[in-house]
Amino acid sequence: MSTTADLIAAIKKELKAAQMTYAELARHLGMAESSVKRMLAKGDMPLSRIDAICRALKIDFAELSRRVADAQPLLKELTLEQERAVVADRKLLLAAICVLSQWSLEQLTAAYRLSEAEAIQCFVQLDRIGIIELRPHNRYRLKLAKTFRWRPHGPVMSFFRENVVLDYYGGGFDGPAEGLLLVHGSISRALAPSFLERLQRVAQDFAQQHQADQKLAAPELEGYTLVLAMRRWEFGAFAQLRR
Secondary structure: OOOHHHHHHHHHHHHHHOOOOHHHHHHHHOOOHHHHHHHHHHOOOOHHHHHHHHHHHOOOHHHHHHHHHHOOOOEOOOOHHHHHHHHOOHHHHHHHHHHHOOOOHHHHHHHOOOOHHHHHHHHHHHHHHOOEEEEHHHEEEEOEOOOOOOOOOOHHHHHHHHHOHHHHHOOOOOOOOOOOOOOOOOOOOOOHHHHHHHHHHHHHHHHHHHHHHHHOOHHHOOOOOOOOOOOOOOOHHHHOOOO
16 A cells, blocks of 8 residues: 555645745635745645645546555565465466466456456456556556565465476477577686576577567467576485485
8 A cells, every 4th residue: 555655745745846836826726935835845735635736737637546556666576465365275376477477367267267256356366466456447557566575485485396397397498499408517606697687588589589479469479478587406316315
């Protein structure tokens, strides 16, 4: 939820953008300039006053609220409680994965056996959890940063390790534009982070291309899952043979 301070900050930003001084705003409100300054400094005003300010700025309260929401910092990670809520329901987890890919409600119900009512309920739950901000006509704003990641040892990654990894790697990786690379080597500890940064850039490039290609017709698109990883590791059977 947005705080009063966020709302006041948004009002001040709108005043600046409109090049409206406190004196001009005071005239619109029928108040003394000193009273307007004090009101905005304390952030103490009724909704009727906020509505009057919006009229002076020629924006409606819904638009102001939307701008406040858009200015909120995006989440790089969910809490354990949020992740538990997502993974507790398979349909909700499916919806969460789809909104991460910016799927619309219509795309979700067309691709999966979810009724419109079920999909809307999932969107409402994702809004409550904090993953999206639900907007009119079942549109939404994703509240996750581009650098978002599931908690490494959290409920969602645990679910995928237990239920998805074998299914994913059970494929042949021999179809069009598929591949599985396994590279092992010993490199400088100082250089290792730079390789991880490159992997992160590849993931971001993939995500950005996904966004750019959403304007294409459905027959031109194909669903791919990119898995990138790097860690200090040795196969357990090999480790047992070490001296």
